[in-house]
Amino acid sequence: MFTNILVALDGSPAGQQALDRAIEIARAGNAKLHAAYIVETGLFSSLPADNTVEVMYNVLKNEGEAVLDKAKTESAAHGIPLTTHLKSGHAGSEVIALADAIKADLIIVGSHGKSQTDRLLIGSVSTFVVTHSRVSTMVVRS
Numbered sequence: 001m002f003t004n005i006l007v008a009l010d011g012s013p014a015g016q017q018a019l020d021r022a023i024e025i026a027r028a029g030n031a032k033l034h035a036a037y038i039v040e041t042g043l044f045s046s047l048p049a050d051n052t053v054e055v056m057y058n059v060l061k062n063e064g065e066a067v068l069d070k071a072k073t074e075s076a077a078h079g080i081p082l083t084t085h086l087k088s089g090h091a092g093s094e095v096i097a098l099a100d101a102i103k104a105d106l107i108i109v110g111s112h113g114k115s116q117t118d119r120l121l122i123g124s125v126s127t128f129v130v131t132h133s134r135v136s137t138m139v140v141r142s
Helices: 013-029 051-077 091-102 116-122 125-132
Strands: 004-009 032-040 082-089 106-111 136-141
Touching: 004 013, 004 051, 004 091, 013 032, 013 051, 013 106, 013 136, 032 051, 032 091, 051 082, 082 091, 091 106, 091 125, 106 125, 125 136
Parallel strands: 004 032, 004 106, 032 082, 106 136
Antiparallel strands: none
């Protein structure tokens, strides 16, 4: 059984399904549950170096805080304490680094079911995590 679970959230329906599954598994195994929201800073590399970047970062940070607060409330309603983590950087790399830092033995991510073209152009966090994770990884499809 798993004892320390990390679920990656992004505010999407796929992320919600990943959270739902993480809560189920944590409850069944009496595991610790962590949730992460990553502000993907790579999105800002082509923006002008003015306050646009700061404004966009703050919008995404606020969204992340709201997603994590909602997850904490939902988890508590099921009797599962949730530790939240708001990070910034490359989403896949940050999820892997956080999993290592908290000694997670399971990572749960949602998949948006992107097309091959979408994956080629913008990548896939779930594919990155599955490829680079040293622990079990569950991909929840929406």
